[in-house]
Amino acid sequence: MWRSVPVIRQATRLSMRSLSSTGGTWDVWRKSIAASGESAFLRSFELPRDRGSLAQLMRNVATNKERHGDFVPRVIVQSVCKAYKTLDFDGKCNFQLTLARDLYIDAPALKAQLVAVVANLDVVAADGAVDWQHETLEKYLRSTRVLRENLTPLHELLFHQILSQLPNGMLFLVQLRADVRQTLSKGHTTLPKNDLVALRALDGHLQTFLAAWFAVGFLSLERVTYERSSGALLEKIIRYEAVHPVGTIIELKRRLGNGRRCYAFFHPSVPDEPLVFVHVALVPEMASGMAYIKEQTEALEHEHDAHAAIFYSISSTQPGLQGVDLGNYLIKEVAQRLQIELPNISLYSTLSPIPGFIKWLQTSETSAVLPDERAKLAKAGYDSLTAALATPNWINDAATVALLQPIVMRLGAHYIFNEKKRGKALCPVANFHLRNGAIFERLNWLGDTSPKGLAQSAGLMVNYKYDLTRVEANNEDYLLHNTIAVGEQARGLLDA
Secondary structure (H helix, E strand, O other), rough: HHHHHHHHHHHHHHHHHHHHHHOOOOOHHHHHHHHHHHHHHHHHHHOOOHHEEEHHHHHHHHHOOOOOOOOOOHHHHHHHHHHOOOOHHHOOOOOOHHHHHHOOOOOHHHHHHHHHHHHHHHHHHHOOOOOOOOOOOOHHHHHHHHHHHHOOOHHHHHHHHHOOOHOOHHHHHHHHHHHHHHHHHHOOOOOOOHHHHHHHEEEHHHHHHHHOOOOOOOOOEEEEOOOOOOOOHHHHHHOOOOOOOOHHHHHHHHOOOOEEEEEEEEEOOOOOOOOOOEEEEOOOOOOOOOOHHHHHHHHOHHHHHOEEEEEEEEEEEOOHHHOOOOOHHHHHHHHHHHHHHOOOOOOOEEEEEEHHHHHHHHHHHHHOOHHHHHHHHHOOOOOHHHHHHHHOOOOOOOHHOOOOOOHHHHHHHHHHHHEEOEEEOHHOOOHHHHOOOEEEEEEEOOOOOOOHHHHHHHHOOOEEEOOOHHHHHHHHHHHHOOOEEEEEHHHHHOOO
8 A cells, every 4th residue: 555655646746737837727636536546645645845836726726616516626625734734834834925925916907907996986976976877887886896806815715615625624724823823923033024014914814704704693602511511621621721720620620610600602613612711700799819719619508699700710712813802702691691590690700810910010110119119128128029029938928918018009000000002901801801891890919829820910810890781881981092990999009
């Protein structure tokens, strides 16, 4: 059997030369597949190394007009996608650049169509506005339709082919975008400027394309339970947890147990992948820290005794869906479901970390710490606030805790409310919840004393409260006017 592989590879290379030199014919592929067999063809397929042949291959796949019952497009699309997954970083970069540059818009065709649209527009809109009674109106409308088609990048047609011909094609496109974003991250100092520009455009097109397919109407909300969910799904919840790492399946069982709930969004095209999931604690009142959640959920006798739903961890699982709003819909969908199932719940809030607080403090301490605060730190023997926070086991020293609490709480509130990026909250977690219409309700001292919580947030945690009667108004105020809704305790810290 192994002796036939070189023959198959030779047939594949011959097919590639034919596509490159003649503009491509599906008959060549059909003969190669018939000669080797579909499985052997898939195993032996190799992507062309030169950009011209690779671009021609992808153009042929993108523009193929499928004939009913024709197996060749399916085999070729699967072969291309399977081969892409085996490429190293440089090979994937070349593939992505081919998509971005060689499968973009046909510039000559676009230019010609722009001329045609302008000419038709001059006729039907001679006085400025379109005359909808004009005899050449149909010609004008037809020219604008063709213009829209010419503005569609060729790689978008390829994406549609992948969706229709490849099992798990949607997941492939999500992973492709993740690869593009990785290329942008790794290559931002090494790739030529215009290559980066082209890849950013491809990333934007993929985001828009995926956002249409992952609209909330296509998503299904499911509860994850230890008893009913599959072992594979539970393992993914452990692997993807991004806020409070889960060490063992026993720890996950506790998080899915008494007084706890976990919900995830799924998409029918990738039914085995939780796209984003949230952990919820059902407790008597707004949680001040992770210890409170643990104590109160373990003590809760019945879910109907709880009055607050605390969203304490939300994790997105697919880097390729970054920028596609899923988490905001998830929180609102879960809140609506809990309203129906548990009408005793009257308060919805998060218990959130401040992951960039310490990093910001390290670069801003000189201007952020007040002179009297600096003097108190110096009197206690600390050169700086960050030095005090880096002292091992400082949370176990009552004097140090008393010294640091008012300083860190003031700065934490300042960081969330005043530090901005393009007018919005610099803290990504704050920006996420504020964009959803939440209220910066409360800052909690030593809410998370885990090593990660201390290293990232100095132990601070935030309650972003979701007042379901105000989320739309808060969302509008934040997006349009950069106005942050603030609770009484947080306002007191800001005015201190």
